[in-house]
Amino acid sequence: MGKVIAVANQKGGVGKTTTSINLAASFAATEHPTLIIDIDPQANCSSGVGIDPRRVTASIYEVLIGDIALEDATCSSDMPFLDIVPSHINLVGAEIEMIDVMERERILKNALAYARRKYDFVVIDCPPSLGLLTLNSLTAADSVLIPVQAEYFALEGLGQLLNTIKIVRQHLNPELEIEGVLMTMFDTRLRLSNQVAAEVRRYFGAKVFRTIVQRNVRIAESPSFGKPVLLYDATSIGARNYIALAREILLNNQRYLQQPEETSEPVSDTSRPASNRNGNGHPESHSSSTPANGFTMR
Ligand SMILES: Nc1ncnc2c1ncn2[C@@H]1O[C@H](COP(=O)(O)OP(=O)(O)O)[C@@H](O)[C@H]1O
């Protein structure tokens, strides 16, 4: 069974999308089949991996309103082990359309059963709000990863997010864990960054990832080329930071990755990760049922 990680913080511009893309790409680089779900109407995650959201005809929107299954909205990416369910601007209206649906907070969770079997990791890029889309993500997820920008007011609003997590645990998803708090856009030259990091560690203690993502121009440039930073400049500090983050999370999650191979049923064609449904094929090796554990890129 794969692990579903929601990347959430209701503040905009803290690095949710950047983290979703580059963490997922780093898992994929280590041959862990990984799915990104872009659930933000801004669709930055989709364009960040090279998908033009204006040309998408099957997106997370159609999945949430019950028109299609998640696998029918799944596209491949330029990386063999990385797929994405793109977003669409129509998603803006989804929260209103979902209001009358029974169990409206569980729509994504129910749609995800397929992906949990097919991928080692599902990474959900949440919108900058605590509305129904984020609630669906937190209900579907095993854990939440909270990016925090190394800036003044970094902790502002986090109480509200933690309160939402508490409510989700009480009513919708008792198993929801905090995967970790990630310091992003850290500027090693600034005393401010260190002060903020110290404050975040005081507040969250051991929940803060040891890995810190530095401010790095390659990270900021790569989305305009439709690529994760790993494909844009694999030697950049940004690429190395996100590989380190993936490694830290992999080490923390060995139990999710230990598949009972001998006892599991043979993988049939219909149970392979969907690819190509939106026209963008990828190699067959993608659906390997024996992912290698070693890192293939540095
Ligand atoms: N480590 C980083 N170094 C430099 N720029 C970054 C970094 N992380 C994010 N950015 C930039 O900051 C902006 C906001 O990041 P984004 O991931 O879109 O935040 P969010 O999804 O939380 O709104 C984007 O322009 C992105 O390219």
Ligand SMILES: [Mg+2]
């Ligand atoms: Mg975003």
